[in-house]
Amino acid sequence: MHRLFPLASTFAGTPCTEGEVAFEGDVGTQDPFFTTVTVVPANLSPEYKAAEAAFRKSRDPRERLERLREMLRAIPKHKGTEHLQADIKARIKDLGEELEGARKGGGHGGPALVIRPEGAAQIALIGPPNAGKSSLHARLTGSGARVAPYPFTTQYPHAGMMPHEDVHFQLIDLPAIAPEHPVPWLVSTLQTADAALLVVDLGELSCLEQLQAVQSVLEKKRVTLTEHWEATGASDGSAARADDDPFALRLPTLMLANKAEGIANFDAELQAVRELTGMRYPVFAVSATTGRGLGEIGPWLFRNLGIVRVYTKAPGHPADKHRPFTLRRGQTVGDLARLVHQDLERSLRYARIWGQSGFEGQQVGHEHRIADGDIVELHA
Ligand SMILES: Nc1nc2c(ncn2[C@@H]2O[C@H](COP(=O)(O)OP(=O)(O)O)[C@@H](O)[C@H]2O)c(=O)[nH]1
Numbered sequence: 268m269h270r271l272f273p274l275a276s277t278f279a280g281t282p283c284t285e286g287e288v289a290f291e292g293d294v295g296t297q298d299p300f301f302t303t304v305t306v307v308p309a310n311l312s313p314e315y316k317a318a319e320a321a322f323r324k325s326r327d328p329r330e331r332l333e334r335l336r337e338m339l340r341a342i343p344k345h346k347g348t349e350h351l352q353a354d355i356k357a358r359i360k361d362l363g364e365e366l367e368g369a370r371k372g373g374g375h376g377g378p379a380l381v382i383r384p385e386g387a388a389q390i391a392l393i394g395p396p397n398a399g400k401s402s403l404h405a406r407l408t409g410s411g412a413r414v415a416p417y418p419f420t421t422q423y424p425h426a427g428m429m430p431h432e433d434v435h436f437q438l439i440d441l442p443a444i445a446p447e448h449p450v451p452w453l454v455s456t457l458q459t460a461d462a463a464l465l466v467v468d469l470g471e472l473s474c475l476e477q478l479q480a481v482q483s484v485l486e487k488k489r490v491t492l493t494e495h496w497e498a499t500g501a502s503d504g505s506a507a508r509a510d511d512d513p514f515a516l517r518l519p520t521l522m523l524a525n526k527a528e529g530i531a532n533f534d535a536e537l538q539a540v541r542e543l544t545g546m547r548y549p550v551f552a553v554s555a556t557t558g559r560g561l562g563e564i565g566p567w568l569f570r571n572l573g574i575v576r577v578y579t580k581a582p583g584h585p586a587d588k589h590r591p592f593t594l595r596r597g598q599t600v601g602d603l604a605r606l607v608h609q610d611l612e613r614s615l616r617y618a619r620i621w622g623q624s625g626f627e628g629q630q631v632g633h634e635h636r637i638a639d640g641d642i643v644e645l646h647a
């Protein structure tokens with residue numbers, strides 16, 4: 268069941284596509300920027316496809332575990348699906364252990380490794396050691412994330428909320444990604460993220476090697492950092508390729524070039540990194556020390572994730588203007604109803620809507636798309 272979270276609401280997941288294939292072998296190693304997956308036809312049943320679709324849609328770690336179990340029950344058991352079966356089993360084991368550990372108050376001897384999404388979106392801070400991830404986290408969310416001048420200070424995921432107008436983004440501070448310091452649970456933690464902030468220090472001499480190392484570590488785990496943010500409508504077709512693999516993760520990525528206050532030739536450094544790595548992420552020059560550039564992050568995420576806010580009201584009462592529900596551009600009155608209560612989507616008869624686009628309490632149906640700032644009265 269959907270619970271309402273204290274700061275804002277979770278948003279309903281992004282639309283899913285049905286997988287038609289199973290996977291053979293590991294990801295490719297040629298191109299550091301795209302994950303290639305070899306596919307073999309596997310005649311997946313409608314039951315399996317439905318379970319997989321539900322898995323892709325679900326945001327809550329416990330619900331994801333339940334969906335994985337359904338996938339395993341539903342998957343046709345034959346040679347063509349062996350890899351996929353093994354993958355699903357491995358995910359069930361990992362996620363099960365992490366959730367069990369969290370329930371026992373840290374079976375692995377520490378805090379939760381899987382973080383339940385809250386707020387308008389969950390954003391992972393990733394990057395090489397010492398780039399300033401924890402400093403940015405502390406500054407942007409007011410968290411007490413541990414900062415230190417030596418690498419690998421951060422050992423566990425650490426959640427904090429970054430305010431933007433009347434919504435919040437949940438930022439997850441993470442340990443550095445570096446081949447010499449493997450973090451086995453990192454990819455499970457990333458599963459619930461909607462996007463990544465890739466924090467780098469362009470003044471660091473080994474910056475290029477570090478960035479390439481980050482990408483190759485992630486690539487081995489089928490995580491691709493992409494410069495394409497869906498809300499901007501840009502797509503190069505690689506999204507569809509990765510979509511065939513239910514466990515391939517693509518995170519739209521914004522690069523934060525931190526410690527910018529200390530870099531004399533910022534633009535030239537950035538240009539060099541772009542040319543040498545081929546990376547095309549959007550970039551902000553920021554400084555956790557001086558605060559430079561930090562105010563732009565929230566508005567940018569809001570726009571590029573296509574977040575829309577909707578204020579609900581009860582008939583005869585004014586709208587609750589304090590706590591908007593957040594959805595993504597293109598989502599509908601039906602999606603809002605599901606967010607308010609799981610059963611409401613089915614029982615909803617109609618809604619009344621007030622909005623900037625000229626709606627003055629008109630009656631609309633399930634399919635009506637929400638615009639930012641709409642006020643909606645749901646009638647079941
Ligand atoms: N000059 C400068 N130093 C910074 C900045 N942000 C972080 N640092 C320093 O860089 C070091 C590593 O920071 P930390 O946040 O622990 O990096 P993490 O390993 O990426 O989490 C610490 O000594 C910070 O004080 C910044 O914007 N400018």
Ligand SMILES: [Mg+2]
Pocket residue numbers: 400401402413414420421441442443
């Ligand atoms: Mg850190």
